[in-house]
Amino acid sequence: MAKTASFSCSNCGAIHSKWSGRCDDCGAWNTIAEDAPLSAGPSAKGLGAARGTTIPLSDLASTEKPPERTKSGIAELDRVLGGGIVPASAILVGGDPGIGKSTLLLQGAAAFARRGIHSVYISGEEASAQIRMRAKRLGLADAPVKLATETDLRNILTTIEKEAPDLVIIDSIQTMWLDTVDSAPGSVSQVRATAHELTTFAKKRGVSVILVGHVTKEGQIAGPRVVEHMVDTVLYFEGERGHQFRILRAVKNRFGPADEIGVFEMTGEGLSEVPNPSVLFLSENDTPASGSAVFAGIEGTRPVLCEFQALVSPAPAGQARRSVVGWDGGRLSMILAVLEARCGIPFAGLDVYLNVAGGLRVSEPAADLAVAAALLSAREDIALPKGTVVFGEISLSGHVRPVGQTETRLKEAKKLGFTQALLPDRSKIGTVAGLKVQKLPDLATMVGDIFGAG
Ligand code: TYD
Ligand code: MG
Numbered sequence: 001m002a003k004t005a006s007f008s009c010s011n012c013g014a015i016h017s018k019w020s021g022r023c024d025d026c027g028a029w030n031t032i033a034e035d036a037p038l039s040a041g042p043s044a045k046g047l048g049a050a051r052g053t054t055i056p057l058s059d060l061a062s063t064e065k066p067p068e069r070t071k072s073g074i075a076e077l078d079r080v081l082g083g084g085i086v087p088a089s090a091i092l093v094g095g096d097p098g099i100g101k102s103t104l105l106l107q108g109a110a111a112f113a114r115r116g117i118h119s120v121y122i123s124g125e126e127a128s129a130q131i132r133m134r135a136k137r138l139g140l141a142d143a144p145v146k147l148a149t150e151t152d153l154r155n156i157l158t159t160i161e162k163e164a165p166d167l168v169i170i171d172s173i174q175t176m177w178l179d180t181v182d183s184a185p186g187s188v189s190q191v192r193a194t195a196h197e198l199t200t201f202a203k204k205r206g207v208s209v210i211l212v213g214h215v216t217k218e219g220q221i222a223g224p225r226v227v228e229h230m231v232d233t234v235l236y237f238e239g240e241r242g243h244q245f246r247i248l249r250a251v252k253n254r255f256g257p258a259d260e261i262g263v264f265e266m267t268g269e270g271l272s273e274v275p276n277p278s279v280l281f282l283s284e285n286d287t288p289a290s291g292s293a294v295f296a297g298i299e300g301t302r303p304v305l306c307e308f309q310a311l312v313s314p315a316p317a318g319q320a321r322r323s324v325v326g327w328d329g330g331r332l333s334m335i336l337a338v339l340e341a342r343c344g345i346p347f348a349g350l351d352v353y354l355n356v357a358g359g360l361r362v363s364e365p366a367a368d369l370a371v372a373a374a375l376l377s378a379r380e381d382i383a384l385p386k387g388t389v390v391f392g393e394i395s396l397s398g399h400v401r402p403v404g405q406t407e408t409r410l411k412e413a414k415k416l417g418f419t420q421a422l423l424p425d426r427s428k429i430g431t432v433a434g435l436k437v438q439k440l441p442d443l444a445t446m447v448g449d450i451f452g453a454g
Contacts, residue, residue: 006035008188010216013226036182036189067255070166072111076264076273077104079300080235080248082256085112085167088206089255090199092173093248094213094224095237100246101212102126103270104237105169106135108210110143118165119144124151124175124185138270151185153178153194157201165207170198172212173227188222195227228252239266240359245280246271247360250300260300278305278416281358288386291378295370296389296409296421297362303405303412305389307357308367310374315351326356327367335372335394342398343447345379366403368394369422372443373450380451387419392427398443400424410435422446 007016009032014025022029069084078084081091095101106121113119123131128149135141146163150156153176160168170176176194177185184190195211202209211231213224228234232254239246248262263274274280282294282305291310296303308327315321324332332354339345354371356362369392377384384390391409393401402424410421410432420436423429427439440446 007032008035010188010222011225013188033188070112070115070117072108073115074108074111074273075275076248076262077108080250080260080262081233082253082260085208086255087166087208088202089208089233090202090231091208091210091233091235092213092224092227092231093210093235093237094215097214099237099239100266100271101237102171103134104248104264105171105210105212106131106140107138107270109145109167109169110135110140112167113143113145117167119167119169120146120148120160120163120165121169121171122148122150122156123171124149125172151175151177153197157197160207161205164205167208167210169210170212172214174214174222186222188226191222191226195230199230243359245274245358257300278303278412281306281360282416283307283357288383290381290383291374293370293373293377293384294389294418295362295367296391296413297364297367298405298408303408305412305416306360306362308370308374309355309357310378311353312347312375312378313351315349320349321351323352324354326359326361327354327371328363331368332371334396335368335375338394338396338398338443339372339375343444345376345447347379350379365393366391368392369400369424373422373446376447376451382451384450385420387417388422389413389418390422392424392440394443400440400442402427407432422450
């Protein structure tokens with residue numbers, strides 16, 4: 001029988017029957033490469049007459065206790081993990097090269113080790129001397145972390161089998177290779193195979209494994225998305241170049257809530273925790289400026305206040321520009337359309353720029369009202385009243401819909417010295433003393449009451 005080749009995308013892991021320049025699944029260019037051929041195992045030949053053994057089936061009801069988590073003591077990391085690390089779990093930490101993954105995990109390994117978790121840190125990228133130097137600079141040299149530089153997974157598995165640690169960190173999965181797979185380290189087949197070996201090992205031996213994965217722009221190297229489905233927890237470490245802060249975001253977690261974030265600041269002495277991120281994302285400007293609106297948002301289980309900034313200026317003849325940083329461009333178009341169709345405020349012939357200060361990315365629809373407020377404020381050149389926070393979802397009909405966790409948002413605003421809130425009518429609020437609330441049934445009310453336009 002002729003060998004059938006298979007191809008896969010290094011960006012999203014989709015499997016294709018033939019090569020093409022662009023992946024249909026994720027739209028990335030030049031990311032499809034041929035997979036190494038599978039050896040002719042039972043699946044290649046069909047099951048035939050050979051029978052498997054029976055596996056024991058059990059009931060749903062269990063008397064087992066929930067897994068015992070261990071905290072690192074780094075609160076921002078523990079929160080994102082869902083309250084600490086679960087034994088025998090596989091965790092992926094993805095992020096751009098240079099964002100601080102190795103720093104984070106070295107600090108994490110040291111923190112876990114100091115709490116009695118037997119931790120091993122294996123680097124395929126840096127020499128042990130280099131890591132020791134970094135540890136010294138970060139004040140971690142005394143932490144009982146075991147260190148090695150190795151890329152051959154066979155040696156790594158043999159070593160950790162003998163050492164029997166509680167936690168193994170593999171930095172990075174793209175540098176690991178297995179001699180049974182006939183392709184270069186970093187290829188989709190190698191990354192898949194080594195990640196599979198490591199996660200199976202984790203489950204069998206009760207060891208927690210953290211895999212580091214670089215987000216790659218080129219197609220030659222497989223990205224972390226290729227292994228997302230194999231692990232229990234997927235965390236991404238994000239940040240903007242030119243900004244000091246970093247966000248660790250849980251995008252999948254079998255042992256805790258997804259969408260949780262941990263906020264860190266990169267300093268000369270490594271990553272330090274930012275327990276109150278709202279302070280970081282609000283600008284220090286005390287006098288209200290037009291085009292700015294503070295959004296009382298929720299990230300994971302925590303309230304985070306941030307500032308939306310809008311700029312509206314006459315467009316040169318031709319196409320008006322719409323430029324967004326930190327929010328969804330489609331959602332901006334929708335709000336501009338609602339403002340025009342339901343409130344009679346046109347933006348045609350105007351360039352519109354929208355930015356979330358500090359480099360945060362907001363994905364909550366609850367930010368709609370804050371975006372509309374920033375846009376109107378910029379267009380009318382009227383600043384919102386001092387000390388105002390805004391939140392609420394806008395529907396296509398122009399109504400303002402209530403959103404969840406109203407009280408948490410208001411309490412955070414109050415804590416940070418805000419004095420009033422614009423929020424949806426029908427919001428369920430308890431008593432947040434000292435905060436003046438103005439409930440809006442629809443967008444047109446905000447246009448009329450706050451900006452005296454429309
Ligand atoms: P690193 O953890 O090596 O990134 P990654 O593993 O994601 O590729 O971090 C690299 C950057 O962090 C590097 O540009 C220097 C900076 N950094 C600091 O600013 N302070 C520090 O204490 C450390 C260790 C790194
Ligand atoms: Mg690194």
